[in-house]
Amino acid sequence: MSDEMPTNGHDQTEAADAVPSRRRMLMLGAVSAGAVVSIRPALAQTAGSVMTCEIPVPDMGRAGQFIDPAGNVVAAGTKGAFPPASRPFKGEEVKRALAGAQLPGTTYDSNRAYVSYIRRLQRGQGGFTCFASLQMPRG
Known part of the structure; x- marks a missing residue:
């Protein structure tokens, strides 16, 4: 039966590591969103600094x-x-x-x-x- 989890404890750990948890996915999403939010002001600041150099x-x-x-x-x-x-x-x-x-x-x-x-x-x-x-x- 392919739907069953492996019975060996070692195999279960590998399976858990291979599939990211929901919590981990949410953390990655939050980090990515923060990067997008911080890049836009940085670009605006760069354009402003070019004009004041x-x-x-x-x-x-x-x-x-x-x-x-x-x-x-x-x-x-x-x-x-x-x-x-x-x-x-x-x-x-x-x-x-x-x-x-x-x-x-x-x-x-x-x-x-x-x-x-x-x-x-x-x-x-x-x-x-x-x-x-x-x-x-x-x-």
């Missing part, structure tokens, strides 16, 4: 140097170059500037130079992670 122009390793019209870092006082930005730009400000708006506290020409600098950021430079995250599509 900062990009210094130039990065701290080259603080005090100027930015030429092409976006290159040059020696302080270079003719035609612009002094460093007075403060780091927020991710939201940079995102708007990449879409055609002007960075706060800049002139038309310094804005173009700073945006060129930001577009050329590479891994390891201050502000790169913020800039890279601005490039990722949001769903």
Whole structure:
């Protein structure tokens, strides 16, 4: 008779381990629901942090140097170059500037130079992670 439980105590333990108890299933469900509830706010927080991250122009390793019209870092006082930005730009400000708006506290020409600098950021430079995250599509 296949519907009967095994009579051997060892076989009964194995059978009980193979079939999850109702209590265990409820616990797994509760854990899964908690994960879903906590992921959504985390995604919203990530999107918010991207908008508040900062990009210094130039990065701290080259603080005090100027930015030429092409976006290159040059020696302080270079003719035609612009002094460093007075403060780091927020991710939201940079995102708007990449879409055609002007960075706060800049002139038309310094804005173009700073945006060129930001577009050329590479891994390891201050502000790169913020800039890279601005490039990722949001769903």
